Amino acid sequence: MLRAVAGGRALLLSALLCRLAAADNPELPTAVNITWSSINFKTILRWQPKPSGYFYTVEILGKTSDTKKKCIRTEETECDVTDVLKNVKETYTAHILSVTSSRMDNFEEPPYAVSEEFTPYNQTVLGKPEIQNYTQKGSKLNVVFQDPLTPYTFPNGSFQSIRDIFQHDLEYRLYYWKDQSSGKKDATTKSHTFELSVDSSKNYCFYIQGIIPSRRENRNGQESVVLCTSVGRNILDEYGAEVFIIIAVIAIVVITLAIVLPVILCKRKKAKAAREKEPLNGV
Structure with missing residues (x-):
């Protein structure tokens, strides 16, 4: 008898707390302008507005993976979600929950906004390749470069490069032109080097960018710095006809x-x- 009465009181108290929670935050603002920003698989989720009197909690939902929480009760309007997107071919959705500091949030589902879907393998932007060395000897221009690294690591702790993830789906394109000229040529490779036939009497400028040919969008990556050779350069090469x-x-x-x-x-x-x-x- 006493257990039944105690149980009834507990249920009434829970119901009362739920109703109080609902009355406490009936009009909490929800996030707007939710965007995914991802370069070399480092992914930041951003939204608006700045909270006042409440907080945000981020939930990442995968189509085939469990829901994971990030940036719990944060006052910021961005969240680094890189570490919960390790399955880069999975498609994810973010829920941005608006919550108060009260424990009563646990008694009902807080209001939330839903992001667009995001698939890292298809949507992350390829970062700038790093040019390690370049030489122009006679009619040959040789360029050696390095793949951008990702935040993800191998079991030994070394960082994976974008080539480790994209493998044969990745290639690089080099654009080159005679110094003081506007006409561009290009060449592609799946390795880390370019070897080009050029005019031995002219200097050349060039840059490199990664490409994922299989993509419909975001095919071209960021451009590397522009570098120029300086073989046989004289004052006219430097300053032109002026x-x-x-x-x-x-x-x-x-x-x-x-x-x-x-x-x-x-x-x-x-x-x-x-x-x-x-x-x-x-x-």
Whole structure:
């Protein structure tokens, strides 16, 4: 009898707390403008607005994986979710929960906003390749570069590169052009090197970017820094036709002065001598 009464009181108390919780936060704002930002599989979830009087908790739901919570009761409007997206070919959805600091949030499902779906393998942006070495010898331009690294590691603790994940689905494209020229050529490779036939008398500039040909979107990665060779570079290579024009103008001025100045001086000398031979007035 006493157990039944105690059990009834417990149920009534739970129901009362649930109703109080519902009344306590009936109009909590939910997140808007939810975006996924991912480069080389480092993935940040962002949203708005900044909370005031409440917090956010992020839930990551995979189509074939368990729900995982991140950034629990945070006042921030971004969350690094990289470590819960290790199955990069899985498709994920984020729920951004709006919660209060009260424990009564546990008695009902808090309001939340839902993100668009995100598949890291298809949507992460390829970062900038790092050019390690380049040489131009004769008519051959050789470029050696390195794959960008990801936040994910092997069992030995070393970081996986994007090539370790994409494997044969990854290739690189190099764009190159003669220095001081706007016409571009390109070449592709699945290795870490480029060997190009070029004009041995010209210098070349170039950059590299990763490409995932199988993608419909986000196929091209970020561009590396632009570098230029400096074989047989002279002042005209450095500064172009402007320097030649300036030099020509200076040469013309010098030659002109060399011809005209003696003539002027000679005429002045003759005029002075003529004046000195003229008789003085009244003599």
